[in-house]
Amino acid sequence: MVEVAKFVEYLSLERGLSLNTVSAYKRDILQFFSFLEKNKRSLSSVDLKFLSNYLITLKENDFSSSTILRKTASIKTFFKFLINEGIISLNPASFLKPSRKKTKLPSFLNYDEIKTLIETPDTTNLLGLRDRALLELLYGTGIRVSEVINIKLEAINLDVGYIKVLGKRDKERIIPLGRVAVEYIKMYLEKRKSFFLKGKEENNFLFLFLNWRGIPLTRQAIWKIIKKYGLISGIRKKLFPHILRHSFATHLLRNKADLRVIQELLGHSDIVTTQIYTHLEHNTLKEFHKKYHPRG
Structure with a gap:
């Protein structure tokens, strides 16, 4: 398959794509070539109908919408490459359109569920106190777990009530800390001082959340x-x-917070990402209307 080898070379050398991305493209195109061989078709004989049948076959084989979208993008890129290289004269993939991926609305907890979850840890011991502080912080700020595990003590100002986090693409943002989160973080830090013995890795103690061995918590x-x-x-x-x-953002929106403010707090670079929560709210309103309105 000379065409595939040339395509892979183009992706790597000319477009400078990562190894993982190139590998994904290659897998998608090789799968398409298997479909070609199975149907005894040559590359030059492929038309829009054949490509559409291929996508239908993927769907029938229970490939997810997102996977089919990716494979479609791979095929379109491949055929555009073939045109540019003069290997084929007509591009059958130029009008190829898969069914749109359904927007998956994020799950969230209602306020009673959040309250129950956060108040469950036993705060009479250090680890329970740590977990209460962790849950208060996650819900109270909406920060990502990848951001939580990297929080150092120097990034927190408990007197003023704010925290600095480093988000995606190393973008720093400052987020206010609520009174309850501050209270439990203070209690946790005070108690952990007397818990850990000397001789541990000192660098670990620069981090906010540690396990019982004094090592920073992981995502898992x-x-x-x-x-x-x-x-x-x-x-x-x-x-x-x-x-x-998700619960943090949804509850802010329900309490009439400005969408731009929520975007800033979540660290979204594009407000379109934040707008998913407005769809979620509209969906909830529809369910409420259907349940309680006589003609719902």
């Missing part, structure tokens, strides 16, 4: 913490760290 550890308290509290929804971020 935070996921387990949230899942643990979800089970204890009896919340039936599927819990994951990002659900606190």
Whole structure:
């Protein structure tokens, strides 16, 4: 398959794509070539109908909408490359349009569920106090878990009530801390002073959240913490760290917060990303109307 080899070379050398991205393109095109061979078709005989049938076959084989979208993009890029190289004269993929990916609305917890979850940890011991502070911080600021695990003590000002986080693409933002979050972070930090013995790695103590061995928490550890308290509290929804971020944004929006402010707090570079929460709110209103209105 000379065409595939040339295409891979083009992606790597001319477009400078990462190894993972190039590998994904290559897999998609090789899968398409398998479909060609199975149907005994040559590359030059491919038309729009054949490509559309290929996408239908992918759907029938239970490929997700997002995967089909990616494979479509790979095919379109491949055929454009073939045109530019003079390998084919007509581009059958130029009008290829897969079914649009359905927007998946984010899951969130209502206020009672949030209150139950956050108040579940036993704050009479250090780890329970740490977990309460962690949950208060996640819900109170809406920051990402990847941001939480990298928070250092120098980034927190508990007297003024704010925290500095480094988000995607190393973009720094300052987020206000609520009174309750400040209270529990203070109690946690005070108690952890007397818990850890000397001789531990001093650099670790620069981080806010540590495990019982004095090592910074990982993403997996935070996921387990949230899942643990979800089970204890009896919340039936599927819990994951990002659900606190979704809940933070949804509850702000319900309390009439400005969308631009929510965008800034979440660290979204594009407000379109933040607007998903307006769709979520509209969806909730529709359900409410359907349930309670006599002609809903």
